[in-house]
Amino acid sequence: MDQKWDRKECGKVALDPNSYTLGALGAHNVVLLHLPGMGKGVAASAASSCRISFPGIRLALVVGVCGGVPFGPHNIERILGEVVISDGLVQYDFGRQFPNDFKRKRTLHDSHGRPDSEIRGFLARLGGREARRKILTAARGYLLSLQATEEALGAALYQYPGAAEDVLHQPLSLHKHLQAATCPEWEKTCGTVGACDLARTLDWQQLNCGFSQLVPRQRLNVYSGDISQGPSDSLELHIGTVASGDKIMKSGEERDKVAKEEGVIAFEMEGAGIWDQFPCLIIKGICDYADCHKSKKWQYYAAATAAAQMKAVLDEWD
Template identity: 45%
Template sequence: IVCALPVEYNAICLLFDQFWDENGDEYGRATGDHNQYTTGCIGKQDIVVALLPYMGKAQAARAATNLRTSYNALELVLLVGICGVVPHVAGRDILLGDVVISKSVVQYGLGRQYPDTFVRKDTADTNLNQPTRDIRSLLLLLETDRGMDLLEGQTAGYLQELQAKAAKSRRLPKDRYRYPGSDRDRLFEPAYRHRHRTAMSCICRDCGSDSEPVCEEAMRLTCETLGCETSHLVRRAGIEEMRNLETQGGPSGQNPSLVVGSVASGDTVMKSAAHRDRIAAGEDVVAFEMEGAGLWEEVPCVIVKGACDYADCHKSKEWQPFAAATAAAAAKAVLNRFTATDRRDTSPVQAGPGHGSVDCLERSLVEDGRWISRNHVQSIDGDGSARIRVGNDWEKDAFVGGGSENRAGSIKAGGRSVVHIGNRYGGQGQS
């Protein structure tokens, strides 16, 4: 998992089931890798989280290269966090807090922005790599109604779990990841600018149209301070629905919808409704963000980002924590559904009472100097005189590029059970 902002990183950490680095980073880093990592598991997946020191494509690409060096058996990288969204796509409203899942990434900014049009430098290299087979099968599931229902249901559950955990923290404000409410979800008409409106001595006075600038100060102030009028808000069916759910009470009023679509990734923050709508129409994208293009070229990647604004001039930070929370919840739901084709899952194992026998031995395979031998067992029950063996089984000589990973979560072995844990080397071991 890669995050670009602390708010994104904090949210995903609340959904870890276990951390492995509480006594220092036991998995280490390759030489020259300066990423900060957090390791642990979410559900039955082993997870490493990297928090980027800066936002943007180049940082993301550099972090991804290092990530791949230190963790050479990466199966999937999720870019989890917040994004700006296109408010209306294919006949439906996307609301703040909804989560966008990428099926492809389009780079924008590789060209020139003229006042009224955007000219692309080269069409061919802007549609980035196609997703891997594992990711394609995951995305295919998301295009089915059942897959989507499952994922949205689980996302809603994990969101509540995250909020409950945050509420118990003594450091965080009680309402840190709270749903701000549908009346705080404001979409202004695309041509309605965020600018000074009264007693103007600044350039806002001359700002009448879409392409004319506003002053620096206005850009920093909130809609409330500037007096952006609610009469210019767009009425949306999606907001009415959320309002109805909220008045009915219960937690379902905050449940995010998931949207699968193309994501626009660029090096500049999208802050213009007109520009947003032009790119959305031309490239068929549903969201804007800044790191996806950097990751997509380096690692097998899916973007999972919560909508925190409408990528227009009225954008604010108010929705960021909640959007980071919905994205983290959706990422955990996505991880539940992800099964890599080359992964052997041996957990949990039940030996049963009596004279049961469990062999959890994973065969080693050394290819191109890279070891591929991982054996994770979550729990083994073996009462009586069970015989339990956990470890990796190396047949060939092991010339080790990394190590042999062998982890057993918990083994219960009562009576006269015999438990062997470790690796068995048939050939010459070296580590």
């Protein structure tokens, strides 16, 4: 924030359980709502209370991290640290579970509406070359400032983890032990189609799994020899439909199935709770590929890129 204000002097009504930070970003007065947990239920409850305390809110930005769909139409490739901005939302886990299949409820009454005309017009402008270039340039500056502030405090949480850490596995590649000697529950879990609890606490390199099932990444090849170097366009943004639900997507196969059926570009957990409460944009950094090999190595950097893009977006919001 460019300025912060005293919470006691600004707006929060009695019995509102939310925690806020109040201030300004550029020309905009901002209410930063600190969610107490994950999931659309938590987000919906918090947003409902926020509307009572701050009825004049024009735009809600849901900012954080998400799981990205690595490939899209027309050879689009998404890499870790890039940012997704929503132009629509699908609540992909709302439906009926049958013995052998899940059917999402798709009626008009069960679906989230499209963004209002002001947001649609704004996103159309973001799709233009000049506005996009301006936002990306500003976001890079904000990210560098955020990184410099952390470094001055003796931390490096928001630094780019390195191209060598951006690893994509084949959708059917499983995250588990490959040998009985290393698995405490081989016959029940890793020796069949499952994975043991120990395997889920280890990264893919510790498990020595998936080396033969890595997906080549064209945009990262040039950087593979130097993990300190990142793509010059690592703050690229992708505008598209976002999948929101209460479950954490950790299956490459299911990820690709939902992406194909629903046309989504990322998975997250809070947007569905806020979408119908306020005019809303979801702005989230890609921290993993929504598969079983996901780790937390990219979460801080992805959160930082999302925050930088959010501030750049607000610069352009009238």
